[in-house]
Amino acid sequence: MAERKNLPVDILTIMYTDMVRSTAIADFLRGEHGNDTGDNIYAERVRGPHDAIVRLWLAVYNGYEVKTIGDSFMAVFKQPNDAIRAATCIIIDLADSNIKNPADHDRPLQLRIGFHLGIVRPEEVDGIVKDYSGHNVNLAARVESLAVGSQILFSGAVKEIVDSLPGFEFHSWGKRKLKGIKGPVEIL
Numbered sequence: 302m303a304e305r306k307n308l309p310v311d312i313l314t315i316m317y318t319d320m321v322r323s324t325a326i327a328d329f330l331r332g333e334h335g336n337d338t339g340d341n342i343y344a345e346r347v348r349g350p351h352d353a354i355v356r357l358w359l360a361v362y363n364g365y366e367v368k369t370i371g372d373s374f375m376a377v378f379k380q381p382n383d384a385i386r387a388a389t390c391i392i393i394d395l396a397d398s399n400i401k402n403p404a405d406h407d408r409p410l411q412l413r414i415g416f417h418l419g420i421v422r423p424e425e426v427d428g429i430v431k432d433y434s435g436h437n438v439n440l441a442a443r444v445e446s447l448a449v450g451s452q453i454l455f456s457g458a459v460k461e462i463v464d465s466l467p468g469f470e471f472h473s474w475g476k477r478k479l480k481g482i483k484g485p486v487e488i489l
Contacts, residue, residue, distance in 0.1 A: 311423060313377040314384040314459065315433065315441035316364065316416040318355060318391070320372040321450040322404055323347075329404035347400060348372060351410060354394045362387035367432060377433060381418050381459045382466055388414045388453045389469070396451065415445025417456040440486065443479035447488060457487030 320326075326347055331339035351372070359366055359376050362383040367375040378384040392412060401407040419437030423430040440456065448454045460471060476485035 310420050310435075311433075312419065313379065313421050313433070314381040314416055314418045315421060315438055316374070316376045316378065316384050316388065316414060317442050317445035318374045318376075318388075318412050318414045319445060319448075320351060321411040321413060322402060323372040325404040326402055326410075333403070347402075347410065350398065350400045351395070351412070354398065354400075355391055355412075358387045358390040358394065361390070375433075375438075377421070381416075381455075381463050384416050384459075385453075385455070385463065385466060385469060388416070392451050392453060411450030413445060413448035413450060413452055413454075415441060415443075415448050415454045416459060417441035417444050418458045418462060440479065440482055443482055444486070444488065447474075447477065447479075454488055457489065460487070460489050 327340070327343045330343045330347075333339060334342055352369075355374050356366065358364070359374075362378070363380070364376045364378050364383065364387050367377055369375075376387075378387070391414065395412055396409050398409070400410040402410050417437055417440045419440070420435065421433040421437055422435045424432040424434055444454050444456050454474070471489045474488040477488045478485050
């Protein structure tokens, strides 16, 4: 049996985003315009502009796009302050954009965002980090799943590092049980 190589670990802030009702939007457009045309309209008017906004603010605040999973992004940041600022700018920019949700009376497109800070294991291919794994990656995804449209949630681990940030106010949701995670996690 081959010996497993110990990969280096990093402490990062792991962010997940998810477009609210994306399946309903795509389905609505397919129903209104037919499958191919509806898919093209979704890509052109919703998904493309959404992706551009997320990528813009990741770049501005030193975030690294790890991957997309459907309409969701996984990104990492060295500094949790940068993650908070990027998430806030993404939510504000989407609200101010002309990206509409046709499945919800053309209201502005909404995104939910969640993140957690902790040790992650980089997964490399040919010396290039392609993904991250570990308990903290899973925990970040679970934090995101609690959020609703235009909401940013993060774990107490982030709050321990970012005690305060000028211009931001944090509200505790208390400790919550997250699916598959042992013990409650403080959510803000």
